[in-house]
Amino acid sequence: MLSQKKFFLRRAGRYVSVTAEEFAAHQAAQPQPPPKPRGLGDVVALFAEPIARASDAVLGTHLVGCNACAERRAALNRLIPKL
Numbered sequence: 134m135l136s137q138k139k140f141f142l143r144r145a146g147r148y149v150s151v152t153a154e155e156f157a158a159h160q161a162a163q164p165q166p167p168p169k170p171r172g173l174g175d176v177v178a179l180f181a182e183p184i185a186r187a188s189d190a191v192l193g194t195h196l197v198g199c200n201a202c203a204e205r206r207a208a209l210n211r212l213i214p215k216l
Contacts, residue, residue: 140153173210174210
């Protein structure tokens with residue numbers, strides 16, 4: 134039974150006992166790591182997206198989220214699916 138397990142969180146430099154609900158809420162609030170790249174398109178996107186964001190901010194372009202980028206990413210992932 135879930136409620137009988139003991140859960141601990143680190144607060145103010147020490148571990149304190151919490152309920153299962155508090156622990157679940159804490160875990161849900163933690164940032165999730167980015168997904169690992171699967172194929173060539175994902176690796177290219179990993180480098181291209183920050184450049185596109187900077188270009189959008191500085192030059193006023195709209196590169197982030199464009200359909201051509203998504204299509205290119207999918208095509209490269211089909212070409213080389215695993216790295």
